[in-house]
Amino acid sequence: MFALIKLIQSLFGALHSEGTPGQLAAGIVLGSFLGLTPLFNLHNALIFAALVLLNISFAGGMLGWALFVPIGFLLDPLFDWLGHGLLLAPSLRGLWTSLYNTPIVPLSNFNNSVVLGSLVFALLVSLPLFFATRWAVARYRVTVGERVRQSKFYRAVTASKVYNVYKMFRP
């Protein structure tokens, strides 16, 4: 229940933040990396740091993470297949061998089929996702955004303490 409330807060907080649609879209894209790929990996630490440090929507990141976690679970068989194919492709063997024997890089678990498959998938969808999200947020704000902002429900959500924490990271 708390997760659902947080998700709704994130959604409203992001959509009605002072950030630009581009900042919100960039946050969602980075959040999608966290959701699509297995969480405890080195690249996700970098993604999280970027989400915190860069002037993009942190709420968008949380929203993207929450939205893409179930998609990640659903697409795991696809990621496994994709990663397996990439890892065992003869033409890429030299690249993987060299990366595998380079310090730090193996800690990213790139040699795991699901990790590599999901990361490649997330990279492939990142640009289309960015542009689609940016357009959708802009359309939302010029159409129904103001009416939602005036609603009691929105005011109740934004008045909670969690929202105050969120405001610290808003763009």
Added chain:
Amino acid sequence: MSRLKIFRWRAVAPLLLLFFIGCALWWLFADTIARRESQKVGTQLLGAKVEIQDLHLDLKRGDVTIRGLTIASPHEAFKNLLQADELVADIDMIPLTEKKLVVDRIVAKGLRFGTPRTTDGRVAAQSGDGIAGRVLAETREWASQFQIPVLQLATGKISIDSLDPRRLSTIPAAAALSARADSSRRAWQASFDSLRLGPTLDSASAALERLRHARATDLAALNDGRQAIDRLKRARDRVTAVDRTVTSGITQLQTGLAGLDSARRRDYAFGRSLLKLPSLDAPEIGAALFAPGAIKPFERALYYAQLARRYMPPGLLPRATTGPSRVRRAGENVRFPKERALPAFLLRSAELSFLLHPTSDQPQQYAGRLTGLTSEPALYGRATTFRASGPQLTAGALLDHVRDIPVDTGGATVGGITLPAFQVPGVPLRVDPGAATTQFGLTLNGDTIHARFAIRSTHARWMRDSGFANSTIGDLIWQAVSGISNLDVEARLSGALHHPDLAVRSNLDEAVASRLRAVLGEQVAAAEKQMRDRVDALINDKVGPARARVNEVETQGQAQIAQQRARLDDLQKQLEQRLRDLTRIRLP
């Protein structure tokens, strides 16, 4: 227009705080995390529970100390493979940045083997998952291929009611022989008919009659007589040709009769196979008594050898293994070995000190050394070796996976080990070998296996089980072996790995066989006679008429030949005699 900020500087402090919290948590829980991960990975690798009481990481010195290590047996439910009081590993830290674990040296103290445990520690045997599960299933299937004779003897009346006449080979053979005899008779009759001896005999009789009334000057009659003799000779040649055919046919029919005897012997053997009689052959008795127990050490050694081959494959090609277990799909981890680089795992040297007879008053301490255990032998370039020695132990192993065809050899001789009593398969007897000397050797060269397992004891004791009263064979074996305290069992395995030959012998084989032969010989003979009578009753109805038919056809054929030949000979003699009488010169 305000300038767009790229960095959110105020978030640096919370991020640093998060980082430091992470470091603090690592410092607090690193030992616990490493212990749990070690347990998880060890369990996954070996197919049996790996438990660690305490693990301490000292990253500054590169030391890992493990206390209270317990590895359960993958094969036995309530037994440990080994326990160790303490292991101290000296780890090379730099390769950790490449996610490679290089252990320069391990010192293991207080190793104990085969200790009991209270819970079932088998994992691969129950789940069947992972490499260990697959290897365990493969080795179990491999062990189940051996056909072990069973010592059993039916109690009460020996019955052969199940003898099915349709499965006897003599009956169809007799029917076929009868048919062949009839066919021969018809063929011979056709040959006789084609001789056309009647006209020849008639003309010869007529010529003889003329000669009887002719004078010496009646040249025409003399010529007729000579021509008749020539015709008789040619007719006899034809009879001789038919005689050869008949003789050949008779030989074939005689062979058929001999075939009936062979078929009868086969039917006797088939009938005997339906009787539940113990084998009186010594090698089979050895296999029946000890093979089930002898296969187990081979199966277990093969399990570890095959695991080593899976985890230490030769060559430098990428290798996929099951990924880590997590909420998300595990996927596969692919390793990419590279020439002149470090392997993913390398244990350069391990010094082991262990106890044998840990529960006795004077446990014996031994020492061993393991070198070059690695996940990529081709990178390390040397074989894995192990050796251990002590007052009553010599053990060694070499796993050479450097070349394309892996060669694994290992052997051990352990003296003074008190082996547990075990059940003799098929009979309600147990044997307690007592303190015995055990030898084991295995060579696995590619897909060829040669292995030997031997137990030698001078204090074997035999015990009867509760079901003993109803077992005739058990009683007989008890009589044979109860006074024998020496036990010398040897099992050998050789040949292609997928289908090797197993030979088991023991010093008890001949004793048991002799005893069975002496006591059961009469019973076996009576049972076999009963079986032969039953077989005879079934086949004699067919064999008797077939034999009579063959004899009749032979006699008939030979008689016809003799009769025709006699008539021809008689006429020829009479003609020649008359010609001699007519042409004899009489002096006044």
